[in-house]
Amino acid sequence: MSTVVVEKTIKQSVGMGQICFKEDCGELVAILGSCIGVAMYCPRLKLAALGHVVLPESDGRDGPPGRYADLAIPYMVAQFKNRGATLAGIKVRIAGGAAMFGRPGPLQIGINNAQAVKNTLAKAGLVLTSEHLGGTKGRRMSINAATGEVFVEIVGQGTTQLQ
Amino acid sequence: METILAEARLRPLSRLLAAATEEAATAMYRWTGGQFTLSLEEACELPWERVCDYFDLGDEPRIMVVMHLESPWAGDLILVFDELNGRQLAASLLGQEVPADEPWTDLARSALTETGNIVGCAYLNAITRLLGTELVPTPPAFVEDFGASVLGQAVVTHAMHNERVFVCQTWFHREGATLDARLLFLPSQALRQRIMDAMSSR
Numbered sequence: 001m002s003t004v005v006v007e008k009t010i011k012q013s014v015g016m017g018q019i020c021f022k023e024d025c026g027e028l029v030a031i032l033g034s035c036i037g038v039a040m041y042c043p044r045l046k047l048a049a050l051g052h053v054v055l056p057e058s059d060g061r062d063g064p065p066g067r068y069a070d071l072a073i074p075y076m077v078a079q080f081k082n083r084g085a086t087l088a089g090i091k092v093r094i095a096g097g098a099a100m101f102g103r104p105g106p107l108q109i110g111i112n113n114a115q116a117v118k119n120t121l122a123k124a125g126l127v128l129t130s131e132h133l134g135g136t137k138g139r140r141m142s143i144n145a146a147t148g149e150v151f152v153e154i155v156g157q158g159t160t161q162l163q
Numbered sequence: 164m165e166t167i168l169a170e171a172r173l174r175p176l177s178r179l180l181a182a183a184t185e186e187a188a189t190a191m192y193r194w195t196g197g198q199f200t201l202s203l204e205e206a207c208e209l210p211w212e213r214v215c216d217y218f219d220l221g222d223e224p225r226i227m228v229v230m231h232l233e234s235p236w237a238g239d240l241i242l243v244f245d246e247l248n249g250r251q252l253a254a255s256l257l258g259q260e261v262p263a264d265e266p267w268t269d270l271a272r273s274a275l276t277e278t279g280n281i282v283g284c285a286y287l288n289a290i291t292r293l294l295g296t297e298l299v300p301t302p303p304a305f306v307e308d309f310g311a312s313v314l315g316q317a318v319v320t321h322a323m324h325n326e327r328v329f330v331c332q333t334w335f336h337r338e339g340a341t342l343d344a345r346l347l348f349l350p351s352q353a354l355r356q357r358i359m360d361a362m363s364s365r
Binding site for chain 2: 013015016017018029031032033034035054055063064067098100101109137138139140155156
């Protein structure tokens with residue numbers, strides 16, 4: 001299964017473990033629970049990416065880079081650099097990491113995912129512009145390739161724009 | 164589809180799940196005064212990344228009742244309704260008109276949660292009896308959220324240890340018509356293996 005999709009259709013869903021790119025126009029959308037949506041945008045290139053990261057660490061496992069925080073972010077950065085972007089020119093926003101159903105216990109994958117994504121972003125030299133993390137509800141995250149606008153919707157709580 | 168487990172390997176599982184569905188259907192029939200019933204649609208195994216796309220719950224909010232099975236025989240049971248069918252079921256149980264677009268009342272939530280309890284427990288009771296193994300579900304929880312967020316969460320727990328996930332889908336029917344309402348059952352690898360072992364020794 002290909003994990004990297006570049007299309008110019010209007011709206012494209014980004015499934016679990018996928019990383020999708022759009023240039024100039026259109027919208028990328030991910031439905032998140034404990035997963036983290038990583039939105040990157042280069043205004044100069046009008047290049048948008050959305051990664052749907054499922055787990056914090058690859059731990060040597062095979063698989064598409066979009067599955068794991070430690071592989072997804074370096075991969076996304078490399079794609080931006082290949083197209084001529086600089087680190088300083090990439091705007092990064094993240095959302096998700098919910099503890100769905102509020103289940104207690106030591107295994108809180110949403111929190112672990114969020115921390116792993118933040119650590120990997122810092123390691124890659126990227127500055128996190130804004131975040132919308134935690135809670136116990138799912139999120140719909142979207143990024144517009146023409147404008148770079150990122151929206152996060154939570155059922156019953158409305159929609160928020162991430163700056 | 165090449166990603167779905169061969170039917171022959173699934174046969175023991177399907178036999179057991181058909182029995183569980185029948186028991187749940189009987190419970191649903193009684194609970195709703197003969198209006199609603201259930202039928203097993205499919206039981207398949209596929210890579211975990213594909214589960215949400217394959218069972219396509221859309222990107223609109225859904226009404227769900229969720230039960231989780233505790234270790235060692237873990238798993239998830241999710242009743243998923245679109246808004247209209249969820250409201251119609253709750254209204255029929257309460258003997259009320261289907262309300263307009265307004266927040267769910269405590270009573271309507273309770274009616275749907277109890278439906279999850281009755282159907283889910285009937286389903287799990289059948290599996291328990293056939294396996295001779297006690298399954299311990301959490302109390303049913305009413306959830307108003309994106310379907311893919313909830314199903315994705317169930318999938319993530321499998322993704323930590325396995326590449327593939329087994330999912331059983333059962334549809335709800337009312338007076339012969341199939342509704343946008345279903346029961347999804349995702350047993351853990353350990354529970355699935357337990358079912359396979361028990362059924363193949365019969």
